Amino acid sequence: MTPRYEPHEIEAKWQRVWEDERAFNVPNPVPGAPTAANHWYQLEMLPYPSGPSLHMGHVLNYTMGDVQTHVRRRSGWHVVRPMGWDAFGLPAENAAIREGRHPRETIERNIETMRAQMKRLGWAIDWEREVAAHQPTFYRWTQWLFQQFVAHDLCYRREGPVNWCPNDRTVIANEYVVDGRCERCGAEVELRNMTQWYMRTTAYADELLEYDLPEGGFWPERTKAIQRNWIGRSEGAEILFQVEETGEDLAVFTTRADTLFGATFFVLAPEHPFVESHASDEAREYARHAGARPVEERAAGTTKTGVFTGFHAVNPVNGERLPIWVADYVLMDYGTGAIMAVPAHDERDGEFAEAFTLPTTVVIDEDGKLVNSGRFDGLPAAEGAQAIVAALEAEGRGKATVHYRLRDWSVSRQRYWGCPIPFIHCERCGVVPVPEDQLPVILPDIEDYAPKGKPPLAQDEEYMNVDCPQCGGAAQRDPDTMDTFVDSSWYFLRYIDSHNDEAPFDRFVVDYWLPVSQYIGGVDHSTGHLLYSRFFVKALNDWGMLGFREPFARMFHQGWVTLGGTKMSKTKGNVEGPDAVTDAYGADAVRLYILFMGPADQDMEWTPDGVEGIVRFLRRVWRVVHEVAERSPNDGVREGPLARKANETIARVTDDVLRRFQFHTPIAALMELLNELSGATDAPDARFAAETAVSLIQPYAPHVAEELWTVLGHERLWEAPWPEADESQLVRETFELVVQVNGKVRDRFEVDVSLSEEELVARARTSERVRSYLDGGEPRKTIVVPKKLVNFVV
Template sequence: MEYGTGAIMAVPAHDERDYAFAKAFDLPIRRVIEGDNPDGDADGLPYTGDGLLVNSAPQFDGQPNREALNAIVVWLENEGKGKLAVNYRLRDWLISRQRYWGCPIPIVRCPQCGIVPVPNDQLPVMLPVIEDYAPQGQSPLAAATDWVNTECPNCGGPAERETDTMDTFVDSSWYFLRYCDASNSEAAWDPAILREWMPVDQYIGGVEHAILHLLYARFFCKALADLGHLDVDEPFARLFTQGMITRDGAKMSKSRGNVVSPKAIVDRYGADSARAYILFIGAPDQDADWSDEGVEGVHRFLSRLWRLSAELADQDVAAGEQGDEAANLELTRKANWAIEKVTGDMDRRFAFNTAIAAVMELINEVSRLRNSAGLGAQRFALETASSLCFPFAPHVTTDAYFLLTGERLWEQPWPTADAAMLERDTYELVCQVNGKLRDRVEVASDASKEELEAAAMAAPNVQVHLEGREPKKVIVVPGKLVNIVVG
């Protein structure tokens, strides 16, 4: 059995997790599109861009993947094994509503000309002011006879306006296009401006958007692109679906009475603790359970960050203790590690929870090294902690930073790590069984051969492949790998 990774169409760059199943069960991962490096990446993962087919049936090898797609379908049809089908989940959708609140449909009905679109120079059609918004078997707009009775744009004779309005899904399908050019009074947008801004770099929303709103929005954009009004036909470059916060495992709802009121939390702990806790509660793409103790913990952490800063601000750093050199280096390294970690977690994965945890670690180090590190190193670590926590807890960090430096934190650049301070004191040891990669473990750079062997033997996936057998021979290459040979 082979785990298919035949990425015939280009898909966004994969990450390791996509192949967790194949790796866990040791299934071969076959590369079927030749990438820039024909031998494959060092990690053995498939190429997901466009390219020439390899390792496929001989008649398809060497074809560009998108051409091969059609050729493969034709082959399957000739073999009687399958046929081309187009799948879609876009359901029938009625956009007109008998409601007041909605965009008027710009159509006029003329007894002579039939259905006539309102010409461009009369757009947009504005809602009339009315007294009674309740529908009475027809749209509330029908009662606004002054508005309904109009002139046919085509023949100039008496005509009536359409009284239904558009469903709100229409608005949510293209608002992001209008946002790019919101003050344009001549047209919905200037194509040159949209060329600059579209597509939306990042879409964030709940999973409930996936089946309706996102399909409609994409449908609109594809239709607008086909009509020549838009240069992109995919509106959102990246989608992130956040998880739901539950309480005691249950969805929060008024009827269950288990809703956590943000106001109560803000009143008790302040907005910083409330916000930081919500971001700290778990990986943002996963559901997480609310915990009152958790808010308390984050509140204590922020209080400690502020208190340490306030205490240090009262001391004369220049004239103060220079501290122990090793402790200074340790703390400065930790601060640089935190910069690197927080920046990466936020940029690449929205992993605010692990970012906040890194700043917590830094603050723990400040506490631990308080009596050995110099005031300068402590000040750098605390300034860094405030800068890194600013997006999550802007009030308390701004205050702490001002106490330390007299500067406004929001005017400062995002900190950058000093590469020289990022020297890794660990590395990833490749663990092999009979010459095959079975696991990787993090080991200390100065670990002895015995320690490396022990670390490799203890690796979970090495254990699985040893199946209880005693090693015949163990080859240790420090800085690289351990190969365990069994019979």
């Protein structure tokens, strides 16, 4: 009599066992002692504990990581799989504001519930490595690293235009402004001039375009393309034009030096300093109005506007006088804020020339060769550009340069819930680091942490007023906190050595585990978190703190789990957690179902409708395995049709998970195996098939698998070796020969694999059905694909 499948009892039981056994805790290697060569660092992006529950997107992500972890572990890999909390930052703080509580309270409660949900889903996580960004033991080292960046001139303060979110009342990074709006709250951002801390990401602009990955490393093309677009490297030349009336030089940046002879006028951005210092009253007036408009608005204008400044620039290549205009289609923050205008070969210059009836000179013909370009005539455009730049360079009037779209990362935030910036402002000594032995600078508990436009910490006098560490005089702390992406730029390093209180991490253990073998997370972090983390690792490598230059060897982006067509997220309020389905059917069903919904890298609309199919499957597994345990002889027969199917399934599941990183097709393969097994539970090889099925299901549904493993008389499946396909069983004695006539299938039948090509053709010709198509004649041509088909061409 088969007992009922009671997922809740089984799941609670095995989760207790794993915890007592410390089944998924993994020690670090010790210097001098032998280390396992086969190591794997499995990492998924850590969650913001901003909501009171995980959503199905998290469930997808972490279950994928879990399957990978189990299969690797059982295949003999040394696998570390940690977890932590992105506890600082806007999402967490805004959640606390909504609830009217202190962020620490809200966040720590959310962490509790999310951790409980994770444990309830049975994920194999090494909880002893857990970190949270808001713990002083963590942010002490965030502060220490920040000071290192400053010491290495990769972090600095300057005044400049920043993106101000009027709703969140703080500066936000370029990377998190989407279509001119705050990525978090959707409010339109304003430009403000402020003095801020910046990370010098541009110092690594070129290197961030290269992916120096270890063997087996892989980043999706689209992620690289997104980062490439964001960095926006553009090769060109800087060329000096002399202002005829004043003799001073104005530099332009161009990617089309080949069109230099086609320049007919010259344009400055409204913010260009020459405009304010020299231009006519009318031009200055225009510049003041035009420059104040945001870039998006300037771009939206259909007709070009501009004003002549009254000055002329001399084209260094032919001495031509070009009128200098000021126009808002030229931007101050790209290139030099000045352009040579070539209306014949640049669409925008063309529009401008038309609007103000300026002349046009064609300098590239239909064959892509230079014309009207003096001694450069006849050169192909690309060569012409090089030759012209070389000629200018010889005269000191130009040089080849590279420009980037990437800007340095602004990291100061005028909010409370973040890592305090460990610097002190002293009137006499300037900006002074807090001495290392005084770290961490503890985030004080203040009553009123609400954003007011001024940093909340500025109001806490006890916090703000300190003695200068250098001169001992009265000084003030930096009232800002750090962007939460500073925390997440190095958390994956801290996991490896999370209890270290002498250093952020020990190089030996970090060099052992990293780069992260497989990182799983959203593609939306391509230009932010992923880029920042790569920047951090390159810098730390340059300082000798670690021995690699890329943090993540393999990158995988899961698709969005959507509800009502949009991505599940706290801010959009369309969140569906795992609890309802877990309550109804158990964790194993949730895990299988979210992975069975479709390819993990594609978006999927959440609906609990199809979960029935998975529940049916689990009940079927339960019943069939019990039946086999009762009826099938336990004599270890590993041959026969079921054994063959089992071996094929081993090969498919293993290849899909380890090589193809595909998680839904293994479930289909297991269903096929179960379908065959369910009709023959008393076959001699049924027991082997059932054992294989249970063993292969374990990464997906570890609880029921563990239970059924004991039903089959075994123990400790979580550490049992991953099954290996018996190659001899994969070799077939017969195969189904497909016979085509003119590429169309006309017959198919089983034949012996040992048949030669000639014998296959002979067998194919005996087929009645094929003969009727051959019409008694000889085929013009016969194609034989060994072990597959014969094709007659008539």
